[in-house]
Amino acid sequence: MSVKFGTDGWRAVIAEEFTFTNVERVAQAAADYWAAHPVPGTEKKVIVGFDRRFLSDQFAHRAAEVFAGNGFAVVLTPEPTPTPSVSFAVKGRRAVGGVMLTASHNPPIFNGFKLKSHYGGSSDAATCQAVESFLDRNPVKAITGSPLPSDGRGARGESSPDTRSPTPNSPITLADVRPAHYAALKKLVDFKLIAKSRLRFAHEALFGVGAGCFEQLLARTTCKVTTLNAQHDVLFGGINPEPIEKNYARSSAFLKKHPHDICLVTDGDADRVGGMDGRGNYLSTHQLICLLLHHLVVNRQGRGRVVKALTTTSMVDKMCAACGLELVETGVGFKYIAAEMLKGGVLLGAEESGGIGFPGHIPERDGIAAGLMLLEMLATERISVNKLVANLEKRFGPHCYGRLDTHFPLEKRAALMEFLQKNPP
Structure with missing residues (x-):
């Protein structure tokens, strides 16, 4: 079954394409990519977090076992955790990368696999494409019997009587990354x-x-x-x-x-x-x-460049002109804004969906x-x-905004995107 990465990792319908088997495949691909592309100054470590969606805790645990099976030290959050907390932990703990099991703001039937890079932000398009290219190159390697997280309501996976108890010499550590x-x-x-x-x-x-x-x-x-x-x-x-x-x-x-x-x-x-x-x-x-x-x-x-996605209000353009600030416009997806933030000198990064990033923090919404x-x-x-x-x-001046959501079949997405790029509305 094909797995395609979008603007912020991979997202699919639970039990249709988003299955334990496919989560293992994607985790193995990410493990293979990070093993082949070590980042100087980082450790062979991956941070894994998850949200409140159905089975997110179990999907996260399965991904953690795959990373551990490939020789990575794994920090797994013990309960549902905000994505920016996971991103912050990736940078703060000098991990080579991170994974967040979430479909963010999408319908409840979806779940997702967000990739985070060592700098504490969304992986760029090149990294996502590279991870996708590693799919099925190697068979899945995973450990078993590691400590399970909680879904936040007291539920546990079927393992030992207390699945959150540390397992001696386990490469998976349960750690709350929110306090930092x-x-x-x-x-x-x-x-x-x-x-x-x-x-x-x-x-x-x-x-x-x-x-x-x-x-x-x-x-x-x-x-x-x-x-x-x-x-x-x-x-x-x-x-x-x-x-x-x-x-x-x-x-x-x-x-x-x-x-x-x-x-x-x-x-x-x-x-x-x-x-x-x-x-x-x-x-x-x-x-x-x-x-x-x-x-x-x-x-x-504050001074610096202002970075906005192209779908963001034109009032930002007028404010930047009035204040003498450089404005940079990007495509849709915070990873494009993050790329500008990594260059330095950014005062604010923002996108229409409410994703906002600040200097002196992580290059992440x-x-x-x-x-x-x-x-x-x-x-x-x-x-x-x-x-x-x-x-x-x-x-x-007053500015108005409206949005209409239209669903297109996945198999037609590439052709539609190509058409819109050549014929912008």
């Missing part, structure tokens, strides 16, 4: 300012792995956090865990009855951000990107980091988010 990531986030923003701001905000977790992240980060501060839809539900409450308006009905209704200063939204694996104002009115990802750019330039006195930066903005400005949006529109 969260500690870095507190240094990325003015955390003391946020901590004393008395902000009262909601967090729409969309049933994803971001649930509880802001409560943990802002514990013992003056901020009050209300987390909505935090429960583990592999069906994501009947929605796709994507930060778009139609998925906010539950939290919007709550906010209309219980106003807050702002509502932050994270997607299924917490690498994207969305939002609403404190009364449940929609804030587009484009508005959030522009608010953050304004904050970085005006309040933080991080929904939790973006959420904290929005809180820093509110703590600095001390005016409502609606007023901040109105100020931008007064200066740069």
Whole structure:
């Protein structure tokens, strides 16, 4: 069965193409690639994480056993974990690469295999294509009997009575990689300012792995956090865990009855951000990107190149022109933005879907980091988010955005992409 990598790894329907056999094949291909292309300054180590989707913990465990069978030391998260936490661990622990079992914001029937490179970001197109070329070159090699993670609800795989207990001399180590990531986030923003701001905000977790992240980060501060839809539900409450308006009905209704200063939204694996104002009115990802750019330039006195995907609002273009900032436009997929961030000198990287990256961090979209930066903005400005949006529109004009999703058969995708490249809309 063919496996094709897209903009951020491989994604397929669970039990149709996304099977244990295919996960093993892709893990073996990644192991073969990383073994053939060692990176100076890194260790023969792979970080493996997973989200809350059906069987994600089991798929992650199977992938970890394949990497271990190929002589890699493996750090496996013990429970569902945000993608940016896994990416941060890849860089921080000097791993040659990482894998995140997630389909991010896609429908519940999907799962995915995201590749992360040693720098702590999405692997570029060349790396993904190279890994794909290693498929089935070698038979799958895997160990067995290694410690299993938890799906986050107390469930365990069928192994020993306590499957999280360390196995002597096992090349697989269970480790929570979130604390190191969260500690870095507190240094990325003015955390003391946020901590004393008395902000009262909601967090729409969309049933994803971001649930509880802001409560943990802002514990013992003056901020009050209300987390909505935090429960583990592999069906994501009947929605796709994507930060778009139609998925906010539950939290919007709550906010209309219980106003807050702002509502932050994270997607299924917490690498994207969305939002609403404190009364449940929609804030587009484009508005959030522009608010953050304004904050970085005006309040933080930041300078540098601004990198945006071509689907991102033209208000960014006008803001860059007004501020004398170089604007770089890329194709769709954060890996293209990450490539620019790796060159250095980037002030902000952003894409229409809510993926946002910051300098001084990892070259990766991080929904939790973006959420904290929005809180820093509110703590600095001390005016409502609606007023901040109105100020931008007064200066740069109102901007509108709409999106229609259309599904095309996979077998026609290559021809369609070629046609659109030659005949852009």
